[in-house]
Amino acid sequence: MTHFEPLLRAENVVVEYGSRRNTKRVLHEVSLDVGDGECVGLVGESGSGKSTLGKAILGLVPVASGSITFDGRDITRLSGRARRQLAADIQVVFQDPYGSLNPMMTIGEILAEPLSAAGTSRAEARRTVGEMLERVNLPGSVTDRYPSEFSGGQRQRIAIARALVRKPRLIICDEPVSALDLTTQATVLDLLIELQRDTGVSYLFVSHDLGVVRRICHRVAVMFRGNLVEIGDGERVTRDPQHLYSQRLLAASPVADPVLQAERREAWLALRAADER
Numbered sequence: 001m002t003h004f005e006p007l008l009r010a011e012n013v014v015v016e017y018g019s020r021r022n023t024k025r026v027l028h029e030v031s032l033d034v035g036d037g038e039c040v041g042l043v044g045e046s047g048s049g050k051s052t053l054g055k056a057i058l059g060l061v062p063v064a065s066g067s068i069t070f071d072g073r074d075i076t077r078l079s080g081r082a083r084r085q086l087a088a089d090i091q092v093v094f095q096d097p098y099g100s101l102n103p104m105m106t107i108g109e110i111l112a113e114p115l116s117a118a119g120t121s122r123a124e125a126r127r128t129v130g131e132m133l134e135r136v137n138l139p140g141s142v143t144d145r146y147p148s149e150f151s152g153g154q155r156q157r158i159a160i161a162r163a164l165v166r167k168p169r170l171i172i173c174d175e176p177v178s179a180l181d182l183t184t185q186a187t188v189l190d191l192l193i194e195l196q197r198d199t200g201v202s203y204l205f206v207s208h209d210l211g212v213v214r215r216i217c218h219r220v221a222v223m224f225r226g227n228l229v230e231i232g233d234g235e236r237v238t239r240d241p242q243h244l245y246s247q248r249l250l251a252a253s254p255v256a257d258p259v260l261q262a263e264r265r266e267a268w269l270a271l272r273a274a275d276e277r
């Protein structure tokens with residue numbers, strides 16, 4: 001089995017929404033590692049806290065307690081400036097390729113923007129943009145066109161290229177293929193796998209779709225009502241649902257805590273139900 005050095009480590013992360021008087025805890029001491037070059041899936045039913053963990057790592061929601069370290073450095077509570085500097089290393093790809101690309105900008109402008117914000121020269125930015133388009137299998141000629149001229153799958157390729165331009169070490173993929181039809185999903189997942197092989201980038205792959213996660217992830221973490229209730233060290237090649245559901249997770253969990261045990265079962269039954277729909 002491959003062992004991975006943790007690039008990202010979340011330890012006992014607590015996130016609460018709401019006001020001081022009316023607090024709703026949505027993450028309960030969640031701990032999770034992502035290794036260099038590893039793809040860790042985060043699955044769970046709707047509202048279980050998957051996106052919130054992604055947002056906490058990106059600094060988009062405050063962490064009430066616990067810590068998040070990246071490459072050995074505490075990034076739990078960074079100033080705005082330090083957070084912007086970290087943007088080169090941690091990028092995000094969202095579900096909605098329609099909403100996440102500015103419709104008023106050309107593809108060339110969209111891809112060059114993070115580079116010019118970081119002070120890269122125009123010539124260098126143009127070269128990098130061309131390289132990234134090639135990586136996501138789009139021709140260089142797309143730079144003069146606008147997002148509305150592309151299909152959902154192509155837009156998601158563009159969003160991935162934008163996430164890649166600053167050569168990040170981690171990409172939070174938040175339901176990146178959920179809005180796509182099945183064939184397009186498959187090509188985008190294959191692209192993500194290929195990019196990971198070529199660049200060694202790590203993914204935290206948020207999805208409610210176990211089939212998708214099974215296809216792309218090395219390990220799968222299961223969230224349930226704000227708790228991380230299970231981590232299975234699956235493999236990308238694991239395609240057998242029985243392997244995940246029955247062998248590893250439902251039957252053989254040596255969990256002393258009966259509440260956690262019950263939550264694990266419920267989480268997996270909910271996922272299985274969603275998977276079968």
Ligand SMILES: Nc1ncnc2c1ncn2[C@@H]1O[C@H](COP(=O)(O)OP(=O)(O)OP(=O)(O)O)[C@@H](O)[C@H]1O
Pocket residue numbers: 017018024026044045046047048049050051052053208
């Ligand atoms: N800005 C917010 N203010 C208050 N509550 C929120 C906010 N964002 C999310 N929540 C709540 O936090 C909980 C976790 O939400 P989150 O979006 O992280 O779940 P999720 O597992 O990603 O769900 P989905 O698969 O539907 O995206 C939910 O109960 C949700 O209603």
